[in-house]
Amino acid sequence: MVVLVRCFVALLLTLPVLVSIQGASNALTKIESRHGAWAIRCTFGNSITPEVCGVTNRKRAFLDRVRVQLLIVKGGRRGNAVVRLSAPSSIKRETGASLMIDREIVGIMPFVNCDENGCLAQSSLGSDTISQFRTGNEVTVNIESKSGQTFKMSVPLRGFGEAFDNLP
DSSP, X not given: OHHHHHXXXXXXXXXXXXXHHTTOHHHHEEEEEEETTXXXXXXXXXXXXXXXXXXXXXXXXXXXXXEEEEEEEEOOSSSSEEEEEEEOTTBOGGGOEEEEETTEEEEEEOEEEEETTEEEEEEEEOHHHHHHHHHOSEEEEEEEBTTSOEEEEEEEOTTHHHHHHTOO
């Protein structure tokens, strides 16, 4: 029963990114508020699944014509938050995605799910890393493509702390 509940919670927390991977995020999500380069985006809840909210970057970055998007949700099992990254399926899955704040690597996010629509990487963020997000100037994600090219997406951290603090 506990495993089933955990799987259901994991699915609920992953929904906004999976919807984004499939390119239909605007149909199922709404923007609650904007804070600098960041916005609070929530899925619509219903009688079966509750509303889930996260902090996402507003910068548009594309790899192979697929939007790459960073999403941070409060309430991770081993930390204060979970960071998720949606990317196209043309990435090199085994290398994961590196997460850097002000040019310092703070973690490697493994790709946990890939299909023809895209890939999802995720990692827990502890309070130290959240503090770095709050005080840093820029977060950069590096992804390697199957062809060996490195894709970099940099997002200013201006407004992140305010957006994270305002998550429901």
